[in-house]
Every structure is written in structure tokens, then in C-alpha cells.
Amino acid sequence: MGKTLYEKVFEAHTVRKLPSGQYQLLMGLHLIHEVTSPQAFSMLEERGLSVLYPNRTFATVDHIVPTASQLRPFQDDLAEGMMVALERNVAKHKIRYFSLDKDEQGIVHVIGPENGLTQPGMTICCGDSHTSTHGAFGAIAFGIGTSQVRDVLATQTMSMSKLKVRRIEVNGKLGAGVFAKDVALFIINKLGVNGGVGYAYEFAGEVFDRFTMEERMTVCNMAIEGGARSGYVNPDATTYAYLKGRRYSPTGAAWERAVAYWESTRSDADARYDDVVRYDGAEIEPMVTWGITPGQSTPVLGKIPLEAQFEESERESVREAYAYMSFEPGQPMSGTKIDVAFIGSCTNGRMSDFEAVLDLIRGRGFKVAPHVKALIVPGSQKLRKEMIALGYDKIFTEAGFEFREAGCSMCLAMNPDKLKGREVCASSSNRNFKGRQGSPAGRTLLMSPVMVAAAAISGHVADARQVFGLAN
Amino acid sequence: MLDSKRIEISGPAIPLRGNDIDTDRIIPARYLRTVTFDGLGEHAFEDDRRALKAEGKLHVLDEAKHASGRILLVNKNFGCGSSREHAPQAIMRFGKGIAAIVGESFAEIFYGNCMMLGIPCAVVGASQMAELLAAVEANPELTLSVDLRTRTVKAGKLSVPFEMPEGARTQFLEGNWDTTGELLSGHAEIRATASKLPYFSDFG
Numbered sequence A: 001m002g003k004t005l006y007e008k009v010f011e012a013h014t015v016r017k018l019p020s021g022q023y024q025l026l027m028g029l030h031l032i033h034e035v036t037s038p039q040a041f042s043m044l045e046e047r048g049l050s051v052l053y054p055n056r057t058f059a060t061v062d063h064i065v066p067t068a069s070q071l072r073p074f075q076d077d078l079a080e081g082m083m084v085a086l087e088r089n090v091a092k093h094k095i096r097y098f099s100l101d102k103d104e105q106g107i108v109h110v111i112g113p114e115n116g117l118t119q120p121g122m123t124i125c126c127g128d129s130h131t132s133t134h135g136a137f138g139a140i141a142f143g144i145g146t147s148q149v150r151d152v153l154a155t156q157t158m159s160m161s162k163l164k165v166r167r168i169e170v171n172g173k174l175g176a177g178v179f180a181k182d183v184a185l186f187i188i189n190k191l192g193v194n195g196g197v198g199y200a201y202e203f204a205g206e207v208f209d210r211f212t213m214e215e216r217m218t219v220c221n222m223a224i225e226g227g228a229r230s231g232y233v234n235p236d237a238t239t240y241a242y243l244k245g246r247r248y249s250p251t252g253a254a255w256e257r258a259v260a261y262w263e264s265t266r267s268d269a270d271a272r273y274d275d276v277v278r279y280d281g282a283e284i285e286p287m288v289t290w291g292i293t294p295g296q297s298t299p300v301l302g303k304i305p306l307e308a309q310f311e312e313s314e315r316e317s318v319r320e321a322y323a324y325m326s327f328e329p330g331q332p333m334s335g336t337k338i339d340v341a342f343i344g345s346c347t348n349g350r351m352s353d354f355e356a357v358l359d360l361i362r363g364r365g366f367k368v369a370p371h372v373k374a375l376i377v378p379g380s381q382k383l384r385k386e387m388i389a390l391g392y393d394k395i396f397t398e399a400g401f402e403f404r405e406a407g408c409s410m411c412l413a414m415n416p417d418k419l420k421g422r423e424v425c426a427s428s429s430n431r432n433f434k435g436r437q438g439s440p441a442g443r444t445l446l447m448s449p450v451m452v453a454a455a456a457i458s459g460h461v462a463d464a465r466q467v468f469g470l471a472n
Numbered sequence B: 001m002l003d004s005k006r007i008e009i010s011g012p013a014i015p016l017r018g019n020d021i022d023t024d025r026i027i028p029a030r031y032l033r034t035v036t037f038d039g040l041g042e043h044a045f046e047d048d049r050r051a052l053k054a055e056g057k058l059h060v061l062d063e064a065k066h067a068s069g070r071i072l073l074v075n076k077n078f079g080c081g082s083s084r085e086h087a088p089q090a091i092m093r094f095g096k097g098i099a100a101i102v103g104e105s106f107a108e109i110f111y112g113n114c115m116m117l118g119i120p121c122a123v124v125g126a127s128q129m130a131e132l133l134a135a136v137e138a139n140p141e142l143t144l145s146v147d148l149r150t151r152t153v154k155a156g157k158l159s160v161p162f163e164m165p166e167g168a169r170t171q172f173l174e175g176n177w178d179t180t181g182e183l184l185s186g187h188a189e190i191r192a193t194a195s196k197l198p199y200f201s202d203f204g
């Protein structure tokens, strides 16, 4: 009986079994950012410990960075304080820092892959739940808390239980106007926001085989929204082609050895899974969330489901969602007025996300509706520069979008980009929790970047296939 | 360390109803702009509490009758969303200090973060949770006890079994849930494991 990638990588990184019954697992890559690391460094120092593998630890700043101007000191003293703390910690412990000053900064889950730090067959952790993103490369990647950040700094290991593995296959073809984000929202809608608790998700099937790395990242990013701490795709030629030539990718003879190792970590054809589910890609439509969890979604042409369509145990959350969103059950989603449109985040803030929109708006005279504030926020400074070099900033600005500096921006409420009052935001991010985008009453509708663009232009939720004239 | 043992935690409870309560609600992101965990307690559930106040209602955390609560009762998938440890850090600093959580299920990262902080999370069945919530709502002064030796939550006449992985339970009972020391003691094995992984040295 063969093994899954998850089992192989877990076993190769197991240091030993601990008396608690958990395993001590070695981490191949530790990414840190300003929000969840300062307390970890303090604890480390209180205990008189140092960083065991500084060369396997990489830092950047993303959550608190303003996207209108990145000039220091930041206007927000608290944010500036966090910058200073991080700078001090990385200098003291000799950790490689992708900094603002050097124009290398970006969302931690964008810069890891972009620089070739994220590689197959690794274990990767970061004090951030969307670390699952890196699983797109066939790594076992997961979010950790601050005390675990302390442990990984001190020992490059953490204690973990073994997860079960659910293989999620999406076969066939996706229709026009259906993107990786829709696949992610569809899966979470089917399996529930806690359906993945206790599991790692292996994403597979024809749709994932054809996906680019950036598309795979979008789906793995949202594994955590389905309750699965890790999600991964087996590495293949697409993965290796993406990695070739990146800053931290192996070179020369080491490249061949690396590919051989990466290949060896792929799930065996006869691997045993704890669960397997299969979907037909043709069934998936452009999705949009209507509620306060990423699972509360509907195809864009659908209606907000009735309470009776849910199981008893879910109805309270559903009532809470209707009340918070001020939406009526049975109301169509299409036509819902929006105030803000946000394209960015570690889910959908990469080149292909922006290009998908550009390809549809370029030279066609589309303009953002006058009442909508629309933001384009690249996931990293490197990407931003590439976009400017290609003239993308101009196309977006001419169409009425604001083209911002790199950062987490409106994905969460830690920097100046926030919703106000009860504003409704069409967002390419990953969480529609109450208050997530900065206003305690703000409302988030998750959807793909192309759907966000369609909403920005129409002024309300709209089927991108109609707005842009897409046909199968 | 004697006081690191978690054998039986007892005290009044706070019945916090609702599924899928995420860590953004437990501690809104704006309070993450800090380099310490001090003072987070007073901001726990701040937006939920404010929203209810604006409607002239009180959040359960603000009700005087629950002011001395030490055990938090929750429903399903508690602590989902962001991995921020600030969430359990805020909970353990709230009011008199929450020392244990009893719920139907917990999000994985949240559960692990609680472990690291010495906060036992006890998992009970849905119908038992309903009984516990009802009992505390009917009698806010009721003393609950979460007994890790017998894996039971007791509340007056109610006695409810709970689930907890054996390893976690032992760590709480023995007081060695703080993992750093244990992990450090594997130093030689850590180096040995690293040396067998090709990418640690060979892909340069």
C-alpha cells in the first residue's frame, strides 16, 4: 500500500515521538511577520534562547503596512512600533528580512513562492493561518500560534499530531468565467467550514492538473476556511517550471537532485486516503458569499438560501448571517449594491489575478461605477513593479481603480484600508467574518477577482459572464 | 512547577452561544497592533459587545451575573479563522481570567494555541452542551468543574463526560504543556533529522 505526500513528508520530518503521543516535527521553512512574532521573540529572550536555524527563517511585513504611502515612520504609532520591533528582532537574530526599504516586501504568502523559498516536500510554518497557501507546491504548510513561533525559533520543531488525509478531486472542465476562487468557495460550500477539521486536503483531478501554480495557491490558501489546516497539490512539471530560476531555487546540478527529491514525495498511485470526494468541474459556477462565513455562498445567479435548506444545527448561524448582512432569504444575490471593490490579498493578489481582469477590461471602455471605491493591491512590491513596467497601473487607473502599494490592505483591519459603517465590499480576499474588513458593521462578499471587477463596474453584484460577454 | 498542573478547574461559567465564532470576533484585528499580549482581556469580543450595547442589550460577557466566570461554554467550531494566539490570550485575561473552555468542537489552530497556554478545551456532545448551557443560564451561580482526572464536567446534578486526546490530558495533569523544554531536549535528534533531509544542505 502506497503513501500520500502528506505521510511521506511528515515521516521524513519526524524527529521523534513525544511522551504526549504527538510527534516532534522539523520545519523546513519558517516565515515570520510583524503581527505574530514580537511576543515570540520576547518569550525566547526571557528564556535565554536563540534562533536555532536563522538561515531557514525569513521575515517580511504585510498586515500593518499602509498601501497609500509606505513612508516611514508610519502615521500610526502602534504600527510603527511593530515595524521597529521586527527590525530589531531580525537584526539581532540575523534573519533574512524582505524589507520595505529594499523594495522586497510583500504578503508573506506571496513572497515565499515568488522568491522560490516555498518548495515541494518541505514542511513550512508561519504564524498565520493562510500558510496553507504554500501547499500548492506539494509542501506540508500550516499556520501556528505565537507560542509555537517561539518553539520553532528555538528548536526549528514543533509538536504535532498526524492529520487524516482527504483527497478532493475536481475533474472535467471549468466553464468560462469560473476561476480557482470559485472552486475554493464551491468546495467549502459543499464540505462546510469545519468539514476539514482533523484533515489535510489533497487537491487533485484534471482541473488541478491543468491549474497554474497561482491557481493552485488560491485554492490551498482557502483550505483553512474549510477547516483544514493544510491543503496541498502534488508537485508536477508545472511546479518545477514555476520554480526554475527563482531567487532561492536550486541551481545547476542541485536542481536535478532537487527535482528527484520532489518527485519522490508525490502521493503514490495506490496511496490510501481517509476519505475521497469527487466533483465535476462543469458543475461549478461563479460563486459569491452572502453570509458571515466563507461557506455561506451561492452561485451568482442563485438566491440566498432559505433557513429550511439548512440543517437544524446551522440555522442559528444562518439567522445571524441574515440579520448581520440585512439580506432576505430568497433574495437574489445578483443586483446587490456594493460600495467598495477590493482585488488583492494572499488569495488573489498575484499577477494572473490582475491579468485575468485586465484581459477583460483593456480597450473596452469599462469604468468603475461612480459610487464605488475600487482598489487594486498587488501582493508584493516586486509584483507591483512588474505591473507598472507592463503599464497595468495605467489601465487600471484609467478604468477608475486605485492602484496601491503592496500589502494585506483591506483583507483585514490592521492598516488604514478599512470599510466604513455598513458598507458592502466585493472582495477577492478569503474571509467574510463580521467586522473583518475594519468596520464592526461592514459587510464582505467574497468572490473571484473577475467577479469583483464585474461588481465594481456594474455597481452591484453581477454575473461576470454577462458583464464581459464570456461564453463557453 | 506545581501551579502548571491542570487537574480540576472549577468556578462559575459563562454561556456563550453560537457556532463558528471566529478569532476576528474574539479579538478584533485592530488590537493586534501591539508587541505584547498585555491588556488584551478588556477587548475580548469587543465588537460583538458594542453592537449589542448599541441596541440597548447586554452581551453575556457584560452581564453582572457572569462577572466572576472562569469557564467559558461554547458551541461548534469555536475559534475558527485567523491563527492569532491573541484570541486565547485575550480570553485568559478576560474578567477574572478564563481557565478552561467547554464546547462542542474547536478549530484546530485555536485548540493548539490553548494547549500551549495551559487552557484545557473539553469537547462534549451537542445535547450535553445544550444541557450545560441551560443549567448555567437558569442558575448563573452554579459552580462548574472540569475534572481532567475523570474527564467529566460537573454542574450541580449534571455530570457530562468530555473528550480530550490522552496525550493532551496527561500534559495538563502533569503540568508539562509548555513544550519548549521538551522540544529542546531533542537537540541531537533535530540535527540528525535535518542532516537526512536533502534540502537542508544539498540544494544550496
Ligand code: SF4
Pocket (backbone or CB within 6 Å): A062, A063, A107, A108, A109, A128, A130, A345, A346, A347, A407, A408, A411, A412, A429, A430
Ligand atoms: S492578505 Fe489577508 S489573509 Fe492573507 S496574510 Fe494578509 S491579512 Fe492574512
